[in-house]
Amino acid sequence: MKRIAIIGSTGSIGTQTLDVIREHRDQFTVELLACGRNISLLKEQIAEFQPNIVLIERKEDLSRLEGHLGQAKAYAGEEAMLETLMSPSIDFVMNAMVGARGLKPTMSAIKAGKTIGIANKETLVTAGHIVTDACKKYGAELIAVDSEHSAILQSLRGNKMSEVERIIVTASGGSFRDWSYDELKNATLQDALKHPNWSMGQKVTIDSATMMNKGLEVIEARWLFDIDYDHIDVLIHRESIIHSLVEYKDKSVMAQLGSPDMKVAIQYAMTYPNRLELHGTERLNLLEVGKLHFEPTDKDRHRCLDLAIEAGRKGGSMPTVMNAANEIAVEKFLKEELSFLEIAETVEKALATHTQISHPSIEEVLKVDEETRQRVAAQ
Numbered sequence: 277m278k279r280i281a282i283i284g285s286t287g288s289i290g291t292q293t294l295d296v297i298r299e300h301r302d303q304f305t306v307e308l309l310a311c312g313r314n315i316s317l318l319k320e321q322i323a324e325f326q327p328n329i330v331l332i333e334r335k336e337d338l339s340r341l342e343g344h345l346g347q348a349k350a351y352a353g354e355e356a357m358l359e360t361l362m363s364p365s366i367d368f369v370m371n372a373m374v375g376a377r378g379l380k381p382t383m384s385a386i387k388a389g390k391t392i393g394i395a396n397k398e399t400l401v402t403a404g405h406i407v408t409d410a411c412k413k414y415g416a417e418l419i420a421v422d423s424e425h426s427a428i429l430q431s432l433r434g435n436k437m438s439e440v441e442r443i444i445v446t447a448s449g450g451s452f453r454d455w456s457y458d459e460l461k462n463a464t465l466q467d468a469l470k471h472p473n474w475s476m477g478q479k480v481t482i483d484s485a486t487m488m489n490k491g492l493e494v495i496e497a498r499w500l501f502d503i504d505y506d507h508i509d510v511l512i513h514r515e516s517i518i519h520s521l522v523e524y525k526d527k528s529v530m531a532q533l534g535s536p537d538m539k540v541a542i543q544y545a546m547t548y549p550n551r552l553e554l555h556g557t558e559r560l561n562l563l564e565v566g567k568l569h570f571e572p573t574d575k576d577r578h579r580c581l582d583l584a585i586e587a588g589r590k591g592g593s594m595p596t597v598m599n600a601a602n603e604i605a606v607e608k609f610l611k612e613e614l615s616f617l618e619i620a621e622t623v624e625k626a627l628a629t630h631t632q633i634s635h636p637s638i639e640e641v642l643k644v645d646e647e648t649r650q651r652v653a654a655q
């Protein structure tokens with residue numbers, strides 16, 4: 277029986293992780309559930325999965341859990357999360373939080389030598405060098421959950437990284453893939469939130485619309501698979517059926533295909549290197565799909581993709597600035613305080629005005645992250 281901790285249990289990845297557990301009660305138990313502010317959904321999750329530990333963001337919400345905890349102990353705040361994630365009663369941590377606030381809990385789980393399903397890509401973007409070094413030091417393992425990285429992991433099975441020529445990360449193109457640049461000037465929040473293929477949390481849906489998501493995913497791939505940027509390409513594939521590809525030196529290309537459903541990647545991370553049945557997922561019917569389409573990316577339209585890769589290549593504190601500026605810009609866009617095209621402008625400006633630290637420590641990463649957030653919020 278694998279004992280699972282889910283941080284971000286009330287979100288899109290968190291609830292789908294619970295869907296997988298519901299289907300395999302003989303394989304998994306829930307040890308810990310952590311969320312932010314959605315206490316009503318958390319109460320339902322506690323009743324159904326009976327965890328031993330429950331974590332929430334704010335102390336003032338603890339009283340709302342009274343009478344709903346069963347056997348669980350409840351705590352609030354980040355310190356409690358960092359401590360409880362190290363518990364020996366946890367075998368696997370699903371990091372389904374959104375944003376760089378997932379970094380500290382990831383580090384805690386790493387220090388306890390845990391296996392971590394890392395949906396929270398921003399952690400690898402903001403501090404990839406620190407996270408991967410710490411995994412080596414503490415014998416922890418990060419397993420890809422992001423659909424593209426799960427596809428890459430699956431396409432690498434049985435082969436050596438030294439045999440890989442390049443990784444090809446596929447992109448749907450997001451909500452605005454068929455809009456002209458001029459039309460983007462008037463893009464609304466409601467338009468941006470309509471992802472063509474996936475139903476996801478708001479932040480990643482906006483990142484997908486700006487193609488920042490693909491930039492974050494290139495950096496995520498660089499760290500998860502220890503491959504340099506010259507060997508990672510991005511290809512627009514509007515159907516989201518091929519979830520990514522690996523080209524080998526002998527020109528063989530391995531890919532993972534499937535209907536767009538995150539439960540497949542979530543379950544694979546939880547059962548890796550094995551597989552289990554998954555009933556609640558649509559079987560891929562290529563006759564129905566008919567055709568698969570591929571297009572190149574476009575430097576002018578996909579400004580965020582370029583900014584992210586440029587920051588990744590420069591390294592040091594640049595990805596931290598890029599990520600923090602993007603998080604705040606997306607928050608502002610979600611409050612309709614910023615236009616769609618201003619997201620890229622905000623990130624570009626934050627990067628241009630930052631003095632790079634070449635090899636930041638975790639304290640420096642956290643400081644740069646906070647300073648950038650304040651700088652961008654004040655604009």
Ligand SMILES: NC(=O)C1=CN([C@@H]2O[C@H](COP(=O)(O)OP(=O)(O)OC[C@H]3O[C@@H](n4cnc5c(N)ncnc54)[C@H](OP(=O)(O)O)[C@@H]3O)[C@@H](O)[C@H]2O)C=CC1
Nearest residue numbers: 284286287288289311312313314373395396397476477480
């Ligand atoms: N959704 C998807 O299909 C995919 C997502 N990803 C990545 O996975 C990550 C999660 O995305 P997604 O599930 O869409 O995001 P959501 O916004 O749907 O969920 C975020 C979760 O984080 C929780 N949270 C917020 N603050 C805290 C806190 N202080 N302590 C604990 N939990 C907190 C939220 O809780 P609450 O709601 O209770 O406030 C919620 O459960 C992101 O990095 C995203 O890029 C990657 C691939 C696909």
Ligand SMILES: CC(=O)[C@@H](O)[C@H](O)COP(=O)(O)O
Nearest residue numbers: 422423447448449450484489
């Ligand atoms: C499901 C998933 O992994 C998302 O990160 C997805 O990649 C978003 O789609 P696009 O960024 O390709 O539009």
Ligand SMILES: [Mn+2]
Nearest residue numbers: 422423424493
């Ligand atoms: Mn993805």
